[in-house]
Amino acid sequence: xxxxxxxxxxxxxxxxxxxxxxxxxxxxxxxxxxxxxxxxxxxxxxxxxxxxxxxxxxxxxxxxxxxxxxxxxxxxxxxxxxxxxxxxxxxxxxxxxxxxxxxxxxxxxxxxxxxxxxxxxxxxxxxxxxxxxxxxxxxxxxxxxxxxxxxxxxxxxxxxxxxxxxxxxxxxxxxxxxxxxxxxxxxxxxxxxxxxxxxxxxxxxxxxxxxxxxxxxxxxxxxxxxxxxxxxxxxxxxxxxxxxxxxxxxxxxxxxxxxxxxxxxxxxxxxxxxxxxxxxxxxxxxxxxxxxxxxxxxxxxxxxxxxxxxxxxxxxxxxxxxxxxxxxxxxxxxxxxxxxxxxxxxxxxxxxxxxxxxxxxxxxxxxxxxxxxxxxxxxxxxxxxxxxxxxxxxxxxxxxxxxxxxxxxxxxxxxxxxxxxxxxxxxxxxxxxxxxxxxxxxxxxxxxxxxxxxxxxxxxxxxxxxxxxxxxxxxxxx
Numbered sequence: 001x002x003x004x005x006x007x008x009x010x011x012x013x014x015x016x017x018x019x020x021x022x023x024x025x026x027x028x029x030x031x032x033x034x035x036x037x038x039x040x041x042x043x044x045x046x047x048x049x050x051x052x053x054x055x056x057x058x059x060x061x062x063x064x065x066x067x068x069x070x071x072x073x074x075x076x077x078x079x080x081x082x083x084x085x086x087x088x089x090x091x092x093x094x095x096x097x098x099x100x101x102x103x104x105x106x107x108x109x110x111x112x113x114x115x116x117x118x119x120x121x122x123x124x125x126x127x128x129x130x131x132x133x134x135x136x137x138x139x140x141x142x143x144x145x146x147x148x149x150x151x152x153x154x155x156x157x158x159x160x161x162x163x164x165x166x167x168x169x170x171x172x173x174x175x176x177x178x179x180x181x182x183x184x185x186x187x188x189x190x191x192x193x194x195x196x197x198x199x200x201x202x203x204x205x206x207x208x209x210x211x212x213x214x215x216x217x218x219x220x221x222x223x224x225x226x227x228x229x230x231x232x233x234x235x236x237x238x239x240x241x242x243x244x245x246x247x248x249x250x251x252x253x254x255x256x257x258x259x260x261x262x263x264x265x266x267x268x269x270x271x272x273x274x275x276x277x278x279x280x281x282x283x284x285x286x287x288x289x290x291x292x293x294x295x296x297x298x299x300x301x302x303x304x305x306x307x308x309x310x311x312x313x314x315x316x317x318x319x320x321x322x323x324x325x326x327x328x329x330x331x332x333x334x335x336x337x338x339x340x341x342x343x344x345x346x347x348x349x350x351x352x353x354x355x356x357x358x359x360x361x362x363x364x365x366x367x368x369x370x371x372x373x374x375x376x377x378x379x380x381x382x383x384x385x386x387x388x389x390x391x392x393x394x395x396x397x398x399x400x401x402x403x404x405x406x407x408x409x410x411x412x413x414x415x416x417x418x419x420x421x422x423x424x425x426x427x428x429x430x431x432x433x434x435x436x437x438x439x440x441x442x443x444x445x446x447x448x449x450x451x452x453x454x455x456x457x458x459x460x461x462x463x464x465x466x467x468x469x470x471x472x473x474x475x476x477x478x
Contacts, residue, residue: 001084001247001315004133004412004451007091007239008077009232010070010126011098012114014371019110025072027111031101032058032069039104041097041406042067043424047432060421060433062406063093064414073126074098074113079414080133080435080451084244084315085399086409088236093404095376100405108377115232116374117189118163120367125167125193125206128232132225132247133217133451138254145209146263146287149197151249151301152208152229153264153271154294157282158326159242160187160275161231162343164350164361164370167192183276184361185350187343189231191275197267208267216435218449225250229271234374234383236396237340241326244319248305257308259300263287298327325391339388339396346373349382413448416455423463440467 013027035041042061045068048054058068064079076094081087095115102108117126166183186192196207210226217224227246233239252258263286264270270284274294277283282294302323309316329336330344337344350366359365375381388396408418413436420438424431432439438459439445446462448455 001087001244001319002082002313003247003250004080004082005087005243005247006078006080006131007087007243008075008127008129008131009091009094009115010073010075010128011094011376012073012116012119012126012371012374014112014114014375016110016112019107027107028069028072028074030105031098031113032067032074034101034105035067035097039101040425043421043431043433045433046430060417061097062408062418062421063090063404064408064412064418064421065090065093066435067094067097079408079417080412081409081414082411082452084240084247084319087243088239088399089401089404090409091239092236092400096402096405099376099378102377108379112375112377112380114371114374115234115376116161116371117193117231118167120165120370125190126232127228128190128230129210130225130227130230130243130246132227132250133215134223134225134250135254136215136219136221136223138223138250139256143260143263144253144258145198146267147258147260148249148253149208149267150262150264150270150286150297151246152227153267154274154282154284154297155242155245156188156191156231156271156275157294157298157330158337158341159230159233159238160191160341160343161189161233161238161374162187162346162370163189164366166276182362184278185347186275188271188275190229191271194229194268194271208271217451222451231342232374233342234381235340235342235345235392236399237322237388237392238342240319240395240399241323244315245301245305245323248309248316248319248323249301251309252301252304255308257304259304261286261288261290262292262297262300265289295327295330298323302327322391322395336389337392339383339386340392342373342383345383345386346370349373349386411454413451413453413455416448416453416459419456419459420463427467429467438462440465 013024036044036059042059044056044059046055060066066077068075078090081090098113102111194206194208198207198209198211206228208229210228215222215224265285265287274282283291285291306320334344338348339345373382378384408414430441436449437445437447
């Protein structure tokens with residue numbers, strides 16, 4: 001991949017009938033407090049990050065990532081990763097941190113964390129945000145952005161997590177949603193909740209691409225592409241395809257090699273239409289009036305990536321091979337993708353259950369199964385009971401690394417940040433840690449503007465400076 005990428009995952013919290021449901025927002029806070037105060041997984045923030053993130057709301061972790069509370073739920077942000085294998089590994093580290101906390105607190109039979117994107121009862125949505133570092137000089141003209149939106153709208157045919165039913169959220173102008181045909185099952189959990197193509201204000205106007213220009217790096221050299229459209233994936237294989245194919249398309253964009261005349265007439269509507277299409281023909285209309293299938297669109301991007309990116313790295317070759325494998329299997333051998341593509345896996349489980357129990361698709365039981373597919377507890381999550389084929393199983397097993405919860409990637413600035421986290425755990429200095437800087441006693445700071453650098457030596461020198469601890473300051477004041 002050779003591109004700095006990070007992923008943010010928001011987790012739902014599910015309580016058993018034995019646990020008072022008033023605790024649904026207490027347990028995320030309990031787990032966050034346990035990780036920072038008991039498990040020593042990282043350093044808690046000592047300062048306000050913004051008005052919704054007061055001191056103690058979260059902090060940076062020993063693996064270089066970040067964990068915090070956001071609107072009552074836990075959000076885990078992976079450290080910056082340079083390679084696809086690492087990105088998937090460190091995304092899974094969030095699951096391991098949360099599940100190990102529940103076990104340590106003796107709550108694993110009463111409390112579950114769910115890595116999904118919809119609440120069937122309230123209609124709320126949880127995000128899975130992707131962050132891709134790009135060259136500042138990359139051209140984002142309307143045709144280029146339109147082509148990128150086409151890729152993002154159609155990639156759900158292998159990245160979607162699937163869901164039972166539908167949501168009809170209000171658009172930004174709060175117009176009442178039009179009545180729509182009932183949907184039994186659809187490809188994507190996020191598709192119903194995306195109401196704009198490109199926009200800056202996230203909370204009430206979720207867009208495919210978030211437009212804020214916040215590179216968290218040297219703004220003269222880099223920009224950060226922040227995507228809101230993606231589903232959280234239980235399958236590491238699907239996560240690799242989601243991130244890897246997008247990284248390939250961004251490389252084509254930077255090299256000026258995106259396909260021409262492949263701009264959707266309406267990217268938001270096409271996203272929803274593809275997700276809900278019961279025929280799975282996934283036909284969309286382009287700006288030029290032509291119609292095309294989502295599978296054909298993905299083949300066009302794949303062929304360009306194969307032409308211009310093949311042999312750029314072993315990891316890219318793996319990605320291109322498996323991208324083609326999935327596009328071939330979707331129409332011809334979908335069973336081979338069980339355990340690899342989430343929506344296919346979930347639909348297979350649900351269809352099996354519907355047939356064996358004689359249920360209708362509007363039975364609430366199916367929504368419970370939908371949720372349990374996303375349970376991160378390996379003993380209970382339905383995803384973990386599925387046995388995939390050899391190709392998919394090998395990848396899913398290869399990326400699970402227990403040390404990723406407390407050891408950072410060795411080839412990005414997450415390594416230097418993690419050194420600072422470990423240092424401040426052991427010394428009573430006032431500190432501020434950010435993605436692109438660290439500071440001590442608010443007067444001395446180190447800028448880390450290049451995510452491709454580890455900053456190990458710079459951080460060591462910075463931390464070795466003589467300093468006065470809080471305890472020393474308190475004694476002098478007395």
